[in-house]
Amino acid sequence: MNMKIKINENYKNLKKSYLFSEIAKRVKAYSEENPSAKIIRLGIGDVTLPLTRSVTEAMTKAVAEMGERETFHGYAPDNGYDFLREAISRHYKRFGVDIPVEEISVSDGAKSDVGNITELFGDNPVLIPDPVYPVYYDSNVMSGRRISFIRADETNGFLPMPEGLSGEGYIIYLCSPNNPTGAVYDHASLKRWVDFAVSTGSLILYDSAYEAYIHGNFPHTIYEIEGARACAIEICSFSKTAGFTGTRCSWTVVPSELSAGGMSLREMWERRQATKFNGVPYVVQRGAEAALSDTGYAECMELVGYYMKNAALIAGVLREKGIFFTGGTSSPYIWMRCPSGMDSWSFFDSLLHGIQVVGTPGAGFGECGEGYFRLTSFGSREATEEAVARLRGFLQ
Ligand code: PLP
Numbered sequence: 001m002n003m004k005i006k007i008n009e010n011y012k013n014l015k016k017s018y019l020f021s022e023i024a025k026r027v028k029a030y031s032e033e034n035p036s037a038k039i040i041r042l043g044i045g046d047v048t049l050p051l052t053r054s055v056t057e058a059m060t061k062a063v064a065e066m067g068e069r070e071t072f073h074g075y076a077p078d079n080g081y082d083f084l085r086e087a088i089s090r091h092y093k094r095f096g097v098d099i100p101v102e103e104i105s106v107s108d109g110a111k112s113d114v115g116n117i118t119e120l121f122g123d124n125p126v127l128i129p130d131p132v133y134p135v136y137y138d139s140n141v142m143s144g145r146r147i148s149f150i151r152a153d154e155t156n157g158f159l160p161m162p163e164g165l166s167g168e169g170y171i172i173y174l175c176s177p178n179n180p181t182g183a184v185y186d187h188a189s190l191k192r193w194v195d196f197a198v199s200t201g202s203l204i205l206y207d208s209a210y211e212a213y214i215h216g217n218f219p220h221t222i223y224e225i226e227g228a229r230a231c232a233i234e235i236c237s238f239s240k241t242a243g244f245t246g247t248r249c250s251w252t253v254v255p256s257e258l259s260a261g262g263m264s265l266r267e268m269w270e271r272r273q274a275t276k277f278n279g280v281p282y283v284v285q286r287g288a289e290a291a292l293s294d295t296g297y298a299e300c301m302e303l304v305g306y307y308m309k310n311a312a313l314i315a316g317v318l319r320e321k322g323i324f325f326t327g328g329t330s331s332p333y334i335w336m337r338c339p340s341g342m343d344s345w346s347f348f349d350s351l352l353h354g355i356q357v358v359g360t361p362g363a364g365f366g367e368c369g370e371g372y373f374r375l376t377s378f379g380s381r382e383a384t385e386e387a388v389a390r391l392r393g394f395l396q
Pocket of ligand 1: 236244
């Protein structure tokens with residue numbers, strides 16, 4: 001039936017999201033033709049190790065509390081329980097940064113917050129890196145925004161910079177360490193973005209979902225950069241730090257300094273969440289709190305260390321073969337140039353058919369991703385070692 005309601009026409013402008021479905025389709029077709037093939041998946045963006053002991057113990061205790069009348073919890077506070085907001089505030093002190101508890105809102109995922117925060121803004125020009133996590137682009141298309149891409153390629157080390165941009169009042173998305181390229185901004189380059197944002201009255205939306213993977217002297221949070229409180233909102237997640245992809249917990253920091261059009265962005269975000277979101281479950285927030293305790297955080301670093309060892313194995317074989325790549329040292333992702341000038345999907349097919357290894361074609365993350373390929377370190381050690389051995393035999 002053709003209904004009489006009007007729809008959000010912007011949805012017609014979304015590109016068909018075919019990356020992961022196309023991968024699944026090609027892998028399925030291959031396995032049907034080759035039922036005995038042992039396929040190794042290095043394409044997944046999801047963690048595989050279980051929750052840590054501190055987290056499960058805290059959650060088990062919280063479940064028991066939920067079963068007693070005296071300690072039962074109903075709706076959680078809109079912005080999260082203070083125990084978790086305080087733990088997050090203390091976490092920032094690990095990086096020498098002071099974030100007041102009131103500026104932290106707990107949520108059920110960085111994806112939700114990245115998508116929902118667009119509601120706070122009017123018709124601003126939006127700058128989105130290419131390639132990048134596709135949610136930034138799609139959520140802005142849904143709200144009919146004017147989007148420009150900032151190119152990330154080999155000439156800038158996959159780290160676009162603001163020089164050459166004119167205009168003002170931008171909404172700027174930055175993701176560091178980056179998905180999919182694994183590139184990470186250093187303090188000096190992030191400072192150039194902060195200075196640009198301050199001088200043009202722009203807002204940076206900083207996605208630090210992979211900060212736990214940083215190795216070496218790179219900013220874990222944009223608030224390590226002087227001036228960032230005047231221009232940046234930060235969104236971070238327990239997903240990749242603590243294995244919460246299926247447990248769901250994240251946070252967003254909106255500094256009290258941020259205001260536009262006579263409105264405080266923090267008050268707007270709190271209002272948005274209070275109106276449309278009913279909080280993260282008590283049990284999950286107790287688990288998240290435990291992940292940030294000293295013991296819990298050390299356990300998270302073990303998870304990260306496991307994945308990073310996988311990344312080092314993959315990086316090792318690419319180095320041996322002289323293949324250009326970024327990432328793999330401060331990121332679970334390795335972004336490699338496809339050999340022999342192949343395009344992303346041809347390389348995908350050649351790996352699948354040649355050695356039964358599945359990765360993610362870079363073209364799926366944006367135009368600049370064509371000719372590149374993403375491998376992830378989220379598999380098991382055994383599978384990664386086997387994939388690396390196959391790559392060693394296959395790559396020239
Ligand atoms: N931000 C980036 C850059 C990501 O790659 C992902 C997930 O892959 C997310 C956010 C989503 O995080 P969450 O699981 O907290 O929704």
